[in-house]
Structures are given as structure tokens and as C-alpha cells.
Amino acid sequence: MNWGEPIKFTLVNPDVVPHNWVLVKLGSLKRVGKLSNLLVADPDAFAKHYVPESDDMLVHTSVVDPRSKSTVYFRAPKEPGRYPFLCTFPGHWMVMNGVMIVESAKE
Ligand SMILES: [Cu+2]
Known part of the structure; x- marks a missing residue:
């Protein structure tokens, strides 16, 4: 995008x-x-939607229960690059991650 x-x-x-x-x-x-793995010991993790407290966060959905969904609206970051995404439910990120590629707009 x-x-x-x-x-x-x-x-x-x-x-x-x-x-x-x-x-x-x-x-x-x-x-x-x-950081997400450490949330397993955080009693407030559910209330935080299992999102670690960090300046590295850009956008996140709510935590999504089975057979449910969550929608977010945002704008692609201004700086082109390969932005990582992951599931921050404890223990998931190593297999649940990917990359959103942001490019300069081509006229
Ligand atoms: Cu997950």
C-alpha cells in the first residue's frame, strides 16, 4: 500500500x-x-487487549475471541518500509507475525 x-x-x-x-x-x-510473552503474568493483560505498553505500537485491534472479529481504521505510516505485525497474545507472536509493506505513492 x-x-x-x-x-x-x-x-x-x-x-x-x-x-x-x-x-x-x-x-x-x-x-x-x-514483551507480549511477559503479559502471561500480567493480571491486567485482558483489559489491555494483550497489547504490551511500549512506544513501538502503531495500531492494534481489540483482542478477538473465537468466532468474533474486530475492525480498525488507520492510515498507512508516512515512512515507506516493511512494518511488522503480530499477535501479542502471550506465546503467539513467533508463529503469528507478518509484514505490511508501505511504498511511496507512484504518480
Ligand atoms: Cu494469537
């Missing part, structure tokens, strides 16, 4: 455990992933 582009993103969860979708700053996947 192009930078600044408006995005509507819906996470649909057909699984039997909760998940979320968190877009983070360039190069921060492992840092955020490690």
Missing part, C-alpha cells in the same frame, strides 16, 4: 483461542514479541 493511504482492517478469528493484530514500528518485532 502507499503511505498515508486510508485502511480499514478487520481481524476475523475462526480459531478456538483469542488473538489480536498489532502493527508495530520498523524493526521492533522481536522487542514487542518478547
